[in-house]
Amino acid sequence: MSETIETWFDQPLVFTIAARHVRGRLVRLGPVLNTIMAAHSYPPVAEKLLAEALVLTVLLGSTLKDEGGQLTLQAQTGGGPVELLVCDYKGGELRGYLKFDAEKLAEIGPDPTLFALFGEGFLAITFDQATTGERYQGIVPLEGSSIGDAAEHYFEQSEQIPSLIKLAARHDAEAGCVAGGLLVQHLPEGEVGRDRLHVRHDHPEWEHARTIAATLKDEELTDPATSLETLAWRLFHEDEVRVEAGVTVSRGCRCSVDYFAGVLAQFPDGERRDMADGDGKIVVDCAFCSRIFPIPLDEISGQH
Template sequence: MSEQARLNGNGSAGTPQTGRVLPFTIPARSARGRVARLGPALAAILGAHDYPAPLCQLLGEALILTVLIGTTVQKGEGQTTVQAQSKGGPIDLLVCDYRAGEIRGYLRFDPERLGEITPGALLPDLFGAGYLAITIEQSAADERYQGIVPLEGDTLCHAVEHYFTDSEQVPTLVRGALRQAEDGAWEAGGLLVQHLPHGETGGPRLAARTDNQDWEHVLALASTITDAELTDSHLSEETLLWRLFNEDEVRVSPPIGLTRGCRCTVQHFREVLGRFPAEELAEMRGPTGTIDVNCEFCSRLFPIEMRD
């Protein structure tokens, strides 16, 4: 199905799904959005690292945001990367990326400052002063765009809202939530809603105005979303949207499936290493003659044999 379908009460229940993004629009309100559930991909990513619960919470939120942004701006086989980097906090780097339904991510922290990373810690406590960079690469057109904003707000969701308001001039609401079940498994969901610039439909550009009645209406409804609803895998994305926006016509597009997709292969690493001069490759070799490459995303070590 390539066309949007109308959401209605009779067909809103849907089948509860995990690991997918459901795009939607509210035409009468000039709004668009995404609702996402990470599903098994989240367990696969977190399972590759021995992160404490607060770091799992942070990385899960970052993965949700990357998916919401990536499926909004990305086309084709390009890549969207969300990176938070800082100085002064126990976490100095967080990187996630999205490409054609595949997600991956990791973070780096100071083990000696692990005691500072407590449940409920706010963004300034985790990162100190830092910045958020969102990079969009459209491979087909060989185009690359990057927006950088300070890490401001209590959560990464707040920082992303600042990004869209300051860098893109698009009023945006972003919500992300994670829940750890009794068996230790994590469930995650997120919602992104944006007001489309009127310039895209022939009217004056909306810019960052917040006094628009249509946007105020959508914002008020979207703000009622709860963490429990976002993380309830038995509540379908269609039902969630119906609960929020049943006063208006909502059109949904075909869902986008999500999987964990790390591109760490021996062939890929050989291609990258093949760009180095022979003398540099010689310096990289270990006692066994291989070059050991560590993939931070999946926490695996690859011994690569390179011929002279």
């Protein structure tokens, strides 16, 4: 493994272990995570949930080979205090939003289960391919100890890819909110690079790699002083590990007056007038960045 690469924050590290037929990704979010969180005043439980979901979104979204493709992660409630969780990744741009009942969330304690957060909710993972226009979506129950467990069920059910996902988040006194994640997947011999794989779960090489990957601690994932290359080497130093830095992640809310005006232009004139306030403006609230956009009706009509 090259000693010259050092990956720390907001950039996934892609690695391959050919001898074990394994591929994976490591990522640690810091500055971009704090930029996203700064738009809202999330309590600690909500911050941790959203941080881990954003890490998962980067791990999955960075697997897209289509540069214009988009990965959307959506978790919806089945009666729990969290009503909606939405994250998406497109070309390195990341955004996320959490809607919840603050009173109910405060009642469930500092370390709730997925069921306590969502009830009998579900997780939808959607891959949109820009080049072909194809869309792949898998929906699985929100079961397990973390949203990463639910994503593992997605790969098992929808993709038939044995996978291990580890997510961790904490609040650091200096770095603010820090979250990290590991995705490890099995590639049967001769199948490297394929998007959809069908393999046996009892493959000895996979079981060995999975057991080793599972030893990675939450503190290591979120340690600002440890590079991602160091983590990969610690885990898999018995084998040759090939690493490559992925696309740097940035906050990517796509809201703007022009964007919203274009969306509103699709509505009939009468409906737009009903939406407008007494000053002749339609006020749009972007949930992702918590900004208000007052859009005059005459600017919307100019979008036609």
